[in-house]
Amino acid sequence: MQKINEPARQIDVLRQVDVLVVGGGPAGLVAATAAARQGARTLLVERYGCLGGLATGGLVLYMDAITDKAHERVIGGLPWEVLQRLDARGGLVEDAPLRLHVDSELLQAVADDICLESGVELLFHAWGVAALVEKGRVIGVVIESKSGRQAILASVTVDATGDGDIAAFAGARYELGSQCIGLNLKVGGADRARYQQFQREQPERARELREEIKRRGGFPLGLGSTPHSDIGVYWVNILGLSAWGRPGGGEGDVHAYFAGELSAIDVQHLTHVQIELRRRILLSLDFYRQHVPGFENVRLLAFASQIGTRESRRIAGVHLLTKEEVQAGMTFPDAIGRAGITYDPIGSYQVPYGSLVPEAIDGLLVAGRCISVDHWTLQGARLIPPAMMTGQAAGTAAAMAVASGVAPRHVDTAALQRQLVADGVIL
Numbered sequence: 245m246q247k248i249n250e251p252a253r254q255i256d257v258l259r260q261v262d263v264l265v266v267g268g269g270p271a272g273l274v275a276a277t278a279a280a281r282q283g284a285r286t287l288l289v290e291r292y293g294c295l296g297g298l299a300t301g302g303l304v305l306y307m308d309a310i311t312d313k314a315h316e317r318v319i320g321g322l323p324w325e326v327l328q329r330l331d332a333r334g335g336l337v338e339d340a341p342l343r344l345h346v347d348s349e350l351l352q353a354v355a356d357d358i359c360l361e362s363g364v365e366l367l368f369h370a371w372g373v374a375a376l377v378e379k380g381r382v383i384g385v386v387i388e389s390k391s392g393r394q395a396i397l398a399s400v401t402v403d404a405t406g407d408g409d410i411a412a413f414a415g416a417r418y419e420l421g422s423q424c425i426g427l428n429l430k431v432g433g434a435d436r437a438r439y440q441q442f443q444r445e446q447p448e449r450a451r452e453l454r455e456e457i458k459r460r461g462g463f464p465l466g467l468g469s470t471p472h473s474d475i476g477v478y479w480v481n482i483l484g485l486s487a488w489g490r491p492g493g494g495e496g497d498v499h500a501y502f503a504g505e506l507s508a509i510d511v512q513h514l515t516h517v518q519i520e521l522r523r524r525i526l527l528s529l530d531f532y533r534q535h536v537p538g539f540e541n542v543r544l545l546a547f548a549s550q551i552g553t554r555e556s557r558r559i560a561g562v563h564l565l566t567k568e569e570v571q572a573g574m575t576f577p578d579a580i581g582r583a584g585i586t587y588d589p590i591g592s593y594q595v596p597y598g599s600l601v602p603e604a605i606d607g608l609l610v611a612g613r614c615i616s617v618d619h620w621t622l623q624g625a626r627l628i629p630p631a632m633m634t635g636q637a638a639g640t641a642a643a644m645a646v647a648s649g650v651a652p653r654h655v656d657t658a659a660l661q662r663q664l665v666a667d668g669v670i671l
């Protein structure tokens with residue numbers, strides 16, 4: 245590829261803070277709240293105009309992995325507080341015990357409130373585009389926005405971009421994973437009871453129709469609850485594309501399902517997927533309207549404004565949490581929380597602090613779906629409640645590192661655990 249040199253230039257330092265969180269998704273909004281509640285001057289930078297990431301803009305509205313196999317809740321703390329606040333505002337629906345779906349719009353408002361009430365300063369419409377690194381330590385981030393290019397200096401930065409952008413810019417080692425990239429949607433006018441009756445009474449016909457839409461290049465459509473399902477409003481989870489030109493999916497092993505050759509950090513791939521998915525979703529809706537009972541009057545209300553990246557960079561950390569460790573039910577002396585796992589007999593597992601600490605870069609923690617886990621473990625660790633759980637630990641640890649004047653890797657993990665437990669986290 246042809247190259248040019250960018251001229252060096254001087255830029256303004258917009259803020260100097262204790263803790264900078266980049267990315268305001270489930271992990272980032274919780275990380276910033278946790279850091280601010282520990283007394284750290286905290287700034288949260290988000291590229292779009294709302295918090296919540298895939299749980300709002302991505303229209304991913306089911307809060308998975310909250311419970312273990314026995315349906316006991318294993319996630320508490322700030323993630324649970326966010327959900328309770330949402331419930332109090334009518335933005336949560338429980339369609340079976342602890343099967344929780346959120347309202348994408350009210351969650352944005354609840355996220356604003358919890359951050360602002362905790363003392364977080366918010367900066368929307370700003371992208372983190374470079375890491376400022378001095379002697380192996382991240383000392384801040386360069387952002388770009390309508391105000392141009394500016395710097396934010398921070399004692400500790402939390403990378404909650406989902407894609408590990410800041411860690412990668414800082415030179416951290418990572419593995420680049422790939423899974424189907426989706427694009428969720430919200431529909432109105434659906435009759436789920438009629439659809440479920442059809443599935444019960446004619447399972448073979450329902451299966452044939454799912455196969456037929458896949459053959460035509462579209463997607464099977466399921467109806468996920470929203471607080472407005474009483475008037476036919478549902479969210480639809482689209483598996484998406486795993487390769488150029490053919491829809492992802494197929495029955496069988498979930499991990500073969502979640503593989504692919506498209507990169508969620510390649511802007512040309514993202515553009516292709518965005519256009520292809522819009523086309524294939526409209527085709528799917530037309531097919532369902534014509535052929536599937538319950539969908540006769542279905543209407544498209546919204547495409548997600550945020551593309552559905554399931555996996556991209558997993559930052560190499562002090563600890564790599566692996567399938568073998570999860571399946572062996574390993575516990576860790578530096579555990580920072582627990583997550584439910586629906587597809588493995590173990591039922592729930594611990595996440596160690598070492599999975600949030602980049603192996604070689606200082607001044608930086610990672611949270612959310614870019615933490616140090618292997619591809620298999622990410623299927624569960626990336627889910628929204630576990631992502632929030634890692635955010636709480638990263639934000640708390642960042643503030644503790646600042647308060648005690650140590651690098652995040654040297655935070656006293658016993659003290660961190662005491663604080664997390666005091667704040668409702670289930671270890």
Ligand SMILES: Cc1cc2nc3c(=O)[nH]c(=O)nc-3n(C[C@H](O)[C@H](O)[C@H](O)COP(=O)(O)OP(=O)(O)OC[C@H]3O[C@@H](n4cnc5c(N)ncnc54)[C@H](O)[C@@H]3O)c2cc1C
Pocket residue numbers: 266267268269270271272289290291292295296297298299302304305306307308309370371372373404405406407409425426427428481482483551552553554611612613614626627628629631
């Ligand atoms: C199609 C699909 C279906 C899914 N289904 C479920 C499900 O049913 N249940 C479940 O629990 N989970 C599900 N997930 C997983 C879950 O949605 C994500 O893994 C989770 O949202 C990860 O949270 P996060 O905060 O790490 O990242 P994200 O939600 O991706 O948030 C990252 C945030 O950082 C911002 N950002 C990114 N880069 C920058 C930058 N350089 N500068 C500034 N801001 C930046 C983004 O705008 C975003 O707000 C699904 C995911 C997909 C894609």
